[in-house]
Amino acid sequence: MPMSRRCIPYTPRRRELRETTFALVTTAGVHPRDQEPFDLAGDNSWRLIPGDVQARQLMVTHEHYDHRHADQDINCVFPIDRLRELAAEGVIGGVGDKHLGFMGYSQRLRDLYERAAPEMAKIIERSRADAVILTAGCPLCHRTVVAIQREIEMLGLPTVLITLVPQASAEMGPPRAIHPAGFTLGDALGLPNQPGLQREVLLAALRRWEAREEPGHIWEQEFPGYIPDPAILNNGEIIRE
Numbered sequence: 001m002p003m004s005r006r007c008i009p010y011t012p013r014r015r016e017l018r019e020t021t022f023a024l025v026t027t028a029g030v031h032p033r034d035q036e037p038f039d040l041a042g043d044n045s046w047r048l049i050p051g052d053v054q055a056r057q058l059m060v061t062h063e064h065y066d067h068r069h070a071d072q073d074i075n076c077v078f079p080i081d082r083l084r085e086l087a088a089e090g091v092i093g094g095v096g097d098k099h100l101g102f103m104g105y106s107q108r109l110r111d112l113y114e115r116a117a118p119e120m121a122k123i124i125e126r127s128r129a130d131a132v133i134l135t136a137g138c139p140l141c142h143r144t145v146v147a148i149q150r151e152i153e154m155l156g157l158p159t160v161l162i163t164l165v166p167q168a169s170a171e172m173g174p175p176r177a178i179h180p181a182g183f184t185l186g187d188a189l190g191l192p193n194q195p196g197l198q199r200e201v202l203l204a205a206l207r208r209w210e211a212r213e214e215p216g217h218i219w220e221q222e223f224p225g226y227i228p229d230p231a232i233l234n235n236g237e238i239i240r241e
Helices: 068-072 080-088 109-125 141-154 166-172 195-210 230-239
Strands: 021-026 030-032 046-050 058-060 098-102 131-135 159-162 177-180 218-221
Touching: 021 080, 021 109, 021 141, 030 046, 046 109, 058 068, 080 195, 098 109, 098 141, 109 141, 131 141, 131 195, 141 159, 141 166, 159 195, 166 177, 166 218, 177 195, 195 218
Parallel strands: 021 098, 021 131, 131 159, 159 177, 177 218
Antiparallel strands: 030 058, 046 098
């Protein structure tokens, strides 16, 4: 069910990067370990992730992409540590007090579009965030994440998506997005325990967020430091069928 690309919601940024507080929203199945896991058969519920959460307190529940790298380092799909580092350095204004985790493998798309996505957007709107960075997990997650992104934009918060399946995301009309070329599913920010690479990807997303250009265009960018894991790449080929 592609959304019209002719009416992509778009909120111009009104703040400079160094003045902006960012929240994270992901459809990669991220949630705190002490919360109920997602239903692997399909789940339109979400998990509120507190702003002061520690990376070690987070896990992934999802079986439709290979998340072994995220199991080692949650920053591969949920760059909370990298975002805090940029805040500490004054690159961004701060990190939001609320983030959201969702498993984007939904069998009830109408409910997602009409109820879940708008409700998630309202949670972020009522938080301290001025802007949002989004990531996804499986191929379907890269479509459903845009539904959430669009709802957030319609409430007046500028967003940017890091997509690894640009064709799927483009069909839904993302307001702003980047595509790290050649990255394997589960490696939205790159490889585990490589903070330098993760930072490069995050900074590229923030540059896209800053750019003032027409909505819907997905920036593709190469990151020479990324070398796909052959085991996960092979598994990824199975997942993508």
